[in-house]
Amino acid sequence: LSFTVLWIQERQEHAASFTSALHNFFRPFALEHRATVNISDVSVKPVNGTCDGQVRQVFCTLALGYSTTVTEMCRLYGALARQWCTVGVASSRMLQWLKPNRDRGFKRRVKPYEHEIGLHSLSFGTFAGLSIFAESHLIGSGHYKLKCVFKHDERTLEIHLTPRHVCSNYEIDEYQLSIPYGSILRLVVNDGEDRAGTTDIFLHVRALPLLYRRESRSSGQGNPWLLVLEEIFKRDPMFNRSLSLGCSCLSVLHSRDLGGNSVLKLSFADRPMAQEILERLSWRCRRSTEFLYSPVETREVGSQLKATRELLDARLTPHLRYPCYYALHAVFQQGNDAVAQMVLLKASIFETFIQNLIKFARNNEGALEQTLFGIRAAIEDRHIMNVHSAVPELFEKFRITYAPPRVPPGSCLVRRVFVTPSRVFFLPPNVHCENRVLRQFDAEYALRVSFRDDHLQQLSHTLMFHPKKDEMMEEIVAKFLRDGLKVGKRVFKFLASSCSQLRDHGVWLYATDSQGNSADSIRHWMGDFSTIPNVAKKMARMGQCFSSTEESVKVPLEG
Structure with a gap:
């Protein structure tokens, strides 16, 4: 063995x-x-x-x-x-x-499809260590009927959630979470002999599972055609992308509530069945997927995450300049990993961690910025680590080797953001070719924004045939463009979009800079586009100002 x-x-x-x-x-x-x-x-x-x-x-x-x-x-x-x-x-x-040993430790059980596998409960959270699960949300079988469908041949797990409504007026009667096997990085199993009758399987996934819903086709008025349609949809249900889960008579969870979680805890009351499922998964998942056993302890942190995040923000913001604050924000937005660990820390260790960050910012803020982006990258790659001990070690390494980034001529550093239904990802500054706007204005106050679904594929892949596509786009894209994005003291507003960005579902944002330039004043400087009635043509003309170009000859406007 x-x-x-x-x-x-x-x-x-x-x-x-x-x-x-x-x-x-x-x-x-x-x-x-x-x-x-x-x-x-x-x-x-x-x-x-x-x-x-x-x-x-x-x-x-x-x-x-x-x-x-x-x-x-x-x-x-x-x-x-x-x-x-x-x-x-x-x-x-x-x-x-x-x-x-994965080849010898599991029986080879081959079965293409398993359905109606009951779940005792479903939880969302993160790992705050190898044997601690920081639980932010729990969905129990008392409020939902929970069942799993393992499509082994398709390498997909579907979790179906049917609310046990206590109200009579509802439209939605079933939800579905879809998890491709390729998205599972590791399965951690807690199957102790003296546990309370359940086997817990923790799925550490690359991206938040997409949430779908099926709407009831019955109007409650006895229409025979609607009843026929309802019967058809019961046999072959059609699920549409959804941004929320639940009902007002129970509780409602939005995608943004679940967005920071990278671990799903599946609790099975049928322990022999859970073992059989584990054996089949061991032969269907990727070879890189890890199968592990651990006496995982579950600790509830969901009620304290927001308060801890606000406390960290209030304590650290006065001591950080914008580049370092942006990096800290990137750590918080990448997932709940860091904040959940702060919740579980002893008060003395938590205070020491904050004082260390303040001291590092005074010592070398550039090295601290690189340190925080290193932590963000580790969370993105789903590495499990103790943040409070990793930050001092990483800062010491960067403090010795830090040098300000050098940018080639004709280029500048621009920060990039991914906006998804569940959260906003902040990426480190990347080298970007200059354009007409970036040569005239400060790239430090610009943001490149791309809109994606929770699995980081384009929204058109999941919303193309959605019956409520306009409402979904309003919630994900339009509301963001109207409200803008607040990062620290800066509020970024919609500026324009280049032609290539339109194909990639992206836009430019700009915050009011030290010279008083704003998104509105920059658009006025770009030119008068008011005479172009066609929206597509107007966007294309404005987008030409953002085409990557190299400065060569300056031609005066007159003479």
């Missing part, structure tokens, strides 16, 4: 204490099965990006003293995994993640 054991240790902890705990865990099994236990040296799990890896790993092998069958081998893997989750409850610091 072969396993990989992974953990995150604090600065004051030593790797020897973790390996000693492993020997103690495997010793009873080794005595019972006359097995020889071998544990490799401790190494750091390699990660991509600027953040140094915090996850330590060792490779464990248990050589049995007798020959056995493949079926018996799978049983032993499962027994050890359940024992890990059981024993780890009392020592979750020492026993965090157990990763069995």
